[in-house]
Amino acid sequence: MAYIRDEDKKYLKGEFEKNLKEEVKLLVFTGDNCQYCGVASAIAAEIAELNSLIKFEEQRIDEDLARKYGLSHAPTVVITDGEKYQGRIRYVGLPSGYEFSSLVEDIMDVSKRSAEVSPEVLEKLMRIDKPVIIQVFVTPTCPYCPRAVRTAHRFAILNENITGEMVEAIEFPEWANKWNVMSVPHIVINEDIQFIGAYPDEQYIDYVLQAYEKMR
The missing domain is CATH 3.40.30.10 (Glutaredoxin)
Structure with missing residues (x-):
């Protein structure tokens, strides 16, 4: 098949x-x-x-x-x-x-x-020198989720300290419930910072930096 x-x-x-x-x-x-x-x-x-x-x-x-x-x-x-x-x-x-x-x-x-981001986003991205994991909870029918997943993956392509991970919330309900995933895309960074929505790179990277700063 x-x-x-x-x-x-x-x-x-x-x-x-x-x-x-x-x-x-x-x-x-x-x-x-x-x-x-x-x-x-x-x-x-x-x-x-x-x-x-x-x-x-x-x-x-x-x-x-x-x-x-x-x-x-x-x-x-x-x-x-x-x-x-x-x-x-x-x-x-x-x-x-x-x-x-x-x-x-x-x-x-x-x-x-390589992946495309603006020079301003790239400059912020390159500040990250410790491991950061971006988890993006999605469902297959969510039209906005691919943008959030792609952003996490583009960041991971450009910075070797970043891991971008899509998680299919319906397949792994216990994992989704851990973070009270009700709407998607639901992003969890370093099992700490959370936000919901397919944000532009400029806002997305600020959440990533927020999680990074809490590690310092």
Whole structure:
């Protein structure tokens, strides 16, 4: 069973041909009794078939690489070059619905080893020299969530101290309940600072800096 429609594959193939620069790895971490692991792996495999620069690998959530990346939930999809980005650009849960577009855009940015932000945002971003984790709780039907996810991931691409993590709230209700997630996107930074909404980069980075300053 194919999960990506033929017309979408044709479109993606063209976009990848134009935008991919260097190799990208799609690592899908799977586990036992995981409802969506098979689907996550199948989608990643279909994407990898569209361009030779995209490599798909399946890993176990209970093995060494997952522990190295600090992963504990399956499925988790990691977009990486295998070195610089490690496991810092990730999707916990199935990147479906509106989040599929985020996945595609992340693949292209990681391939370019860069992402776009304004000079003002980049200057603030580069102040961060300690580990910061940005978790973005989403649902597949939320049209505003991809923007919040992409911002977290763009920040992670540009600063090696930042991890950007999408969390699918419906798949992981206990995790969502921990942070009283009622509306999405719901962003949690360093398990401390929280805000709701798809804010522009200029406001988003100020929340990230607020969390960073509390570490100093």
